[in-house]
Amino acid sequence: MDKSSDNILRTILPYTEIVEQRELKMALELAYIAPRIGGVLISGQRGTAKSTTVRAFASMMYDKLPVTIPINATEDRVVGGWKIYKLMEESKLEKQAGLIEEADGSMLYIDEVNLLDDHIINILLDVTSTGKLIIQREGRQDGRDVHMILVGTMNPEEGNLRPQLLDRFGLMVQITSLTGRDTRRDILKTVLAFDRALLEEEQNGTSRYLENAHKNAQDYKAFLKEARDRLPQVTIPEEIIDICAMLTEKLEVVGHRADYLLAVAAQAHAARERHMTTTREDVLKVAELVLRHRIANSDQLDSAAWNEEHRKSIVEIVGQVEHIEHASK
């Protein structure tokens, strides 16, 4: 890791110190435990620590900043191209990996994903829907499999995402400012403590706060790795598959991936809870994350599209399946 990246990493608030944001944290963790989920879209008003949480998570899990596509990235950097100096000065064709390739096996982060150029979005759609990066530009004809967790953050004030891209994110989190005096006080306490810890470290070379935070983060990282390793052994009973199918039928979700993702996310949740069997409770915990952006007429701009009625329906449907099963027994 180069020195500048190292310097930047130390300015990222440690993941375990982030106040609340339980749903956001859970979504990122589930996507890590079960990469088949595909990715997480985080939509929220300004100043809700969306980017901070994503960077903190990547710093903890991969010991580096997430591979990031900024909104003004050019195509050559996204898909890859040639090394310009070698090409022009030495007339040698030497490949330069793009960001998608760099993110293989880890996380690809798009800050302000709804401000990204349409053309770049099309490229991402191709890659995420097929799992293959095909480069056919400037005389390059390459292809390779890529597996990554796609994470996007957006402020819905600046417009929504195309439904095709929306569907590529397995989970969606909608966050608002945290209310409640105690929580707000905790946020201030954390921010000021971290500011001070950075100063201490700069002056003394060490900070007890940061040492503790990093130790907590390492412990938590080990916990998540363990959950990821546990995942293949976690079973999904028939009744859970029934529930997933019924939920997507009754809620009239858009697309054909919701039932599958629901089962995978529930399985990941079980692994995170150190369980070996996926339960109804796991489905209930992840249903909103999977279905929120897939219900008919849903819109990232309109948080009211997903409402209390939907939540009630989920609880009722899960209960109904239980009732049917009990009746059949």
Add this chain to the structure above:
Amino acid sequence: MNTLSTLQNNPLLMALASAVLNPNLRTLLIYDAPYDGLRQIASYLDAIIRSLEHERKIVTTQLGSTEHDDTLWGYIPLPARGKDAQQQIEFKPLLFSQQQSAAHQQLLLIPNLAQISLAVARAGIMLMGTNVAHLERNEQSERWQPQQYWIAACAQDAIGSVSSHLVDRFVLRLRWNDASFATDHQTHIQYLQQRLAHNPSATDLSPADLAQIQAVVKLIKEAQQHHPQATPEMMESLLDYFAEEIPAARLFHRHEITLARYAVTVAQIAGADSVDEQHIADAARLMGISKPELEDDDTSEPAIKQESSTPAKKPEATGENKSNSAIQEPGATQATREKKEQVSAEVQETIITPLLQSVLAPENPYLEESAPILHEEDALRLPWRHSPLGRADHGEIVGIEQGASVHDIAIISTLLHAALFSKQRQSKDEATENTTGIRIRITPEDLHHYRRAPAPEQMLLLLLDYTSLKRCNWQEALLPYLSWAYTRRASISIVKVGAQDAHDELQAEVVNTRNVLAPLLDRTLEASTGRATPLAHGMQLALQTVQRNLQHGRNTVQHVQLIVISDGRGNIPLQASINKRVSTPVTREGIADALKIAQEIRALKHIESVLLNPQPTHYAHLPIALADALGATIMPIPPYTVEIEVS
């Protein structure tokens, strides 16, 4: 007043000192600041940083409406010829890059936030309020900590034109106090004399300012060695400055965090060991944040005591300190606060320089929360292209993209792309030829063309005589034309005649909106009826608007649809509107002037006029005469239908 007291009482000085001390406080927005004032503030900050030996040199760059991605983030220059021909071909980093960030400190100065280019706005979103910046362009991959200073100005009434997402990135807000608008003549004269003496057009600072800076730098140096502790009590007290029971959508953690960080720097500068309530009160006052009014606070004990418990280096209990600490009474009414601020201002007036005097804490720092939205939907997105006529080469250039067409070709980008492969594409003969210069072969895959913001090619010009709208259903009659404007993505101009909110009732006014979706359009159509009808002036403005849009410069409008809603009863002669004074008894002169100008409009090409006739009971011939003069089609506006239910 000693320097510490001056700092503690001056919002600009404290904002600049805090920005130096804490990189999280380096984005400053000053409402209504004139260009000269902004330049002087930049000079002030520059002088502070130059005086701090260990700080790197600061380079100021002005950002406006012309910058695009390549000029902000860097590009690959064309290969040089002649003696520099051997120069290496590599990415040339510009304003925002790891190299620039490492080389010196940067101050980005934005004279008008409402007029910046899309590229600058998007760069602001990417760079302000974040601890990591990314550059992924033209084979370059960089990441660095952006710790630039951003100082911007914006008119208070234009804040709605800027995406609130962008405005929110400016954590500190101040207000320019332009005494030239003072209603008191004596104050105005004093201010003018000060300005003339100070030569505000120069960026050089006055000797008084320079002396002040040296004293401030001394305090900053001391503060850099001092780090006060934030206490739980302090955080509890800080939350009192923000309403408790507000919905999550209106709660912004950034505001609370900024006040906390600002209070820390205030305590740091004061040399305190811990941040106390007094520092929070000082910070809030300097930021323009006041506690939300309590419903029943008469008997409640003030949460903040008048005397601070801390600072070892707290200024001596001088008169100004007493007045200063008294300001922080939490239960103080608005009137009391204003009176005390006045006292404080009087104390400052004798000591601080005109520049410092010109910048105050705003009454409401977060104007974007209540300002009407004047910008378009999705203001930070790259524009979609939707030109059915295929004339996309007119709009403002907002970027470059690859494409197989030679239409609206971006020559430099195309050449650059071809140049990359020039050696690869050379034939054997060409490679062995001993020629000078570079031979570039362009193939279709090299072609790049401009990405342009859509430019309106149609225009809806609406002349609305508000005094003729009673008793007719004009909104319904107008609707088909607004629908037309929407489908054609037409720009819209409205000539307001006889509106109650006119700056001068003897004059008409023009309001321009980018398209039919602009919120400003609704507000304009809903204006109330005034007393006078300066129809002739309205026709004059309509004529000028058409001429400007069809005939001047690089305007893209090809066709104007003029809609006039008027009963033709103009009662203000054109000359009276120009002079803003009615000198003779009002006769038919206003009507005659209007008809005369209408004939001039008729003579123009590429304009189609329609008069929506309100069908007045009296002088019913006047709208018909106006339509004749305009050469307009007449469409009657139906009266309101009132349904009476008989039981």
